[in-house]
Amino acid sequence: MFKLITISSIVAVAAIGSGLVIYRLHLVPEKPELDLQKWWGIGMKPREEDTSIRIFNIDFNDTMIQDLKQRLRNHRPFTKPLDGIQSEYGINTKYLDTILSYWLERYDFKKRAEHLNRYSHYKTRIQGLDIHFIRETPKVKDLKVLPLLLLHGWPSSSKEFDKIIPMLSSKRSNRDFVFEVIAADLPGFGFSEGTNKPGLNPVQIGIMMRNLMKRLGFDKFYVQGGDWGSQCATHMVTLFPDEILGFHTNMPFSSRLVSSVKMLMGSLVPSYAVDPRYVDRIYPLGNLLSSLIKESGYFHIQATKPDTIGVSLTDSPAGLAAYIIEKMGVVSNRDQVNTPHSGIENLPLDDVLDTITIVWANNCIVTSSRLYAEAFASPEVYIIHNIPTPVPTGVINFKYEVLYQPDWILKDKFPNLVSSNTLDIGGHFAALHTPQILVDDIFSATAAFINFNKRNLS
Amino acid sequence: MFKLITISSIVAVAAIGSGLVIYRLHLVPEKPELDLQKWWGIGMKPREEDTSIRIFNIDFNDTMIQDLKQRLRNHRPFTKPLDGIQSEYGINTKYLDTILSYWLERYDFKKRAEHLNRYSHYKTRIQGLDIHFIRETPKVKDLKVLPLLLLHGWPSSSKEFDKIIPMLSSKRSNRDFVFEVIAADLPGFGFSEGTNKPGLNPVQIGIMMRNLMKRLGFDKFYVQGGDWGSQCATHMVTLFPDEILGFHTNMPFSSRLVSSVKMLMGSLVPSYAVDPRYVDRIYPLGNLLSSLIKESGYFHIQATKPDTIGVSLTDSPAGLAAYIIEKMGVVSNRDQVNTPHSGIENLPLDDVLDTITIVWANNCIVTSSRLYAEAFASPEVYIIHNIPTPVPTGVINFKYEVLYQPDWILKDKFPNLVSSNTLDIGGHFAALHTPQILVDDIFSATAAFINFNKRNLS
DSSP: OHHHHHHHHHHHHHHHHHHHHHHHHHOOOOOOOOOTTOOOSSSSOOSSOOOOEEEEOOOOOHHHHHHHHHHHHTOOOOOOOOTTOSSTTSSOHHHHHHHHHHHHHTOOHHHHHHHHTTSOEEEEEETTEEEEEEEEOOOOSSSEEEEEEEEOOTTOOGGGGTTHHHHHTSOOTTOSEEEEEEEEOOTTSTTSOOOSSTTOOHHHHHHHHHHHHHHTTOSSEEEEEOHHHHHHHHHHHHHOTTTEEEEEESSOOOOOHHHHHHHHHHTTSHHHHSOGGGGGGTOSHHHHHHHHHHHOHHHHHHHHOHHHHHHHHHHOHHHHHHHHHHHHHHTTOGGGTTSSSTTGGGSOHHHHHHHHHHHHHHTOHHHHHHHHHHTTTOHHHHHHHTSOOOSOEEEEEOTTOSOOOOHHHHHHHOTTEEEEEEOSSOOSOHHHHSHHHHHHHHHHHHHHHHHHHHHHHO | OHHHHHHHHHHHHHHHHHHHHHHHHHOOOOOOOOOTTOOOSSSSOOSSOOOOEEEEOOOOOHHHHHHHHHHHHTOOOOOOOOTTOSSTTSSOHHHHHHHHHHHHHTOOHHHHHHHHTTSOEEEEEETTEEEEEEEEOOOOSSSEEEEEEEEOOTTOOGGGGTTHHHHHTSOOTTOSEEEEEEEEOOTTSTTSOOOSSTTOOHHHHHHHHHHHHHHTTOSSEEEEEOHHHHHHHHHHHHHOTTTEEEEEESSOOOOOHHHHHHHHHHTTSHHHHSOGGGGGGTOSHHHHHHHHHHHOHHHHHHHHOHHHHHHHHHHOHHHHHHHHHHHHHHTTOGGGTTSSSTTGGGSOHHHHHHHHHHHHHHTOHHHHHHHHHHTTTOHHHHHHHTSOOOSOEEEEEOTTOSOOOOHHHHHHHOTTEEEEEEOSSOOSOHHHHSHHHHHHHHHHHHHHHHHHHHHHHO
16 A cells, blocks of 8 residues: 555656656747847947948959969878778878869869859848858749748858759749749858857857848748758747748757757667667767767867867868868768778869868858857857747758758757658768759758648738 | 565665675776787888987977978968957967967077987887987986886977976985986877877887886886876886886876766765865866866867878968967966966976977877877777776876866775875976976875885885
């Protein structure tokens, strides 16, 4: 009898306790009041802002090219990889030398700039910073034209969308819409100006990107992103649900507390928590963690000492190339770390070198790396992460993406997850690696967004 | 009645469980069989080894100096610190520029080399690698001369002991002994050759350093170390307790599993676990952890991708200086991270620049950084960490040392802890920062070692 009472008391207390925990985990904080016109430029905000939109042309100028080539020719001999080691200790310096020779002797700076200039480039001042973007308006008749903002991550720029822009703005047989693409460089990335003030985190960048779209006359639009671009867009759809018609991401992630708890609990019953085909993308958590630790040294140093690591990367193009290539390679296929190229050969070399050249020419490795520090410095980021968004969302999970969450966890943050696709190929730099698949998915997700909005707005 | 039985069963099970856990935690593994003559040189081990001891002179040659100065003059403009930021995002690049100007214009390479050459330098081949060391034999009469091996850490070399060598080899009024100092460069550090084979971890380096001492004719000796030098020495006293007469360390650490558990448990009763004066060196663990995370980005990247980060640091002296200065500064006084110099002004500038120049001139940033990767790659390291050593041990805890453990936890690894000193000043680079205090402590600890050995060996 006593035993029964004891057991039932324990069960009751446990139930009430778990109930309270679950209730607390699902609590949604209030949206913080944010200044939507915060000034990130040098000095004080002027009384009247420059709202002009200026045509911009990418130029890899001779002084930059000569200096870069001089530094590459003059690089100090690298330490050879250890016996029997491919890329397990980081970049294979023998392989690196072949890439650097190509950059020095065969990469055609002028032609590549010309190639980048096939799109219409602009700059405009948003909250004190010159923001660079590509705007491609499709030349089509009898089709809906939907504005789509594309947001890249580190160490990219709008250049990452190079291959997909024409695919997005071209008519397809089975769709009655095409996209007008706005591909922006995040502040401090590519040709966009960096700030001289602390605090420009992904939430604040999200606000800037929304203001860019307003400047261009888009009061309602779609957004697509990967890496930090996906983070910024995730904040945008949380802050401006009435302005964004749909969100497509190739790096979906719910940072809600409840989602982390679910991922942890899932390790007790992995094949129940995740489609058995994709279980090994999360579980056992020990494997995931050890692979994340192995590959996140750059993240750690950028999140804590971006200004330190930036000095050598600012000064040595060989070092900058090594640093970027190693990471772009591993996240394209982490199973190839025991090859000399460590995954980078999944991406076209000229595209990789465009990316590195843009970082070098704009000297933006420090300003772009600081985003890792800012992302963890302010409580507003955590608060906004914890608020779900009603915006219809579509996700595509490529095989070697760094993070994976099953739909039922993603729905904590994106309850209106109307499209989801998980693949056994591809990696983190989807727009360069598997552009056609990415674009197909953006089209089909957008069709789902349109249906969702029809049902819910009518 | 049932309740009582239930409670007593629970208590009994808990007691047996805890007992088992405590028993298991204290289990000492068997010493693994290790090849004490493992070959780390290029190619195969030759039939007959070169055991000669060659005189060596440090030379900063003109080609190196001119190339270095050319690179410093030619460094690309750095990104300025953010408004209001001193060193919170890493090195302050405005401050860095003043240091680089000094290196370029006022640091006297030739004089500094001459200064380093005031000691007797040698090289000898140990297990296939040329090992550099200083050997200073005191010119004294009627005193015992005790052989003392000094082992430095990253990014140092035997140069770190520069100031303390003459203090150690000079007669003191209250002691009847002085030291014959052997200060060695770890393989891959300073003027010592790096290996081309994976696996040269702190255990293996410990074996090499013991073989160096044997080569010099010392079958029994004392050892002192900080940073990785302390780790290597910790392994040496575990592997060769009969050959080492005493171990002094300014970075003592027990990596035994039971010690980690004790540190964790201590967080429940901090002021019971640690002398209240030093509680804040460990507890709350959250603070310690967040400070370790903030400062360990370099550690993370070196432990995972040393070859990547090494490319830029090999190619840019400005970048190498930034990378080393930031870390040497913070570990000298982590409370000064909100100053432009971030702690580096606790150390004499010429000593800091000697260290950086030695790394640059020997191009050893990659070989030295790889030690972080090796230290976690092999089970032998963990096994040997878990074996206590009977060698009498003396520790000095400086205020800003990265790690701190109270004596009762240190005794898990060093049961014969015969000397312990905890100070409210000083930092990680004790031999450069507070040389006199360090030397005083080495003398008094050694007196305690002699007493201990008299009692126990007689």
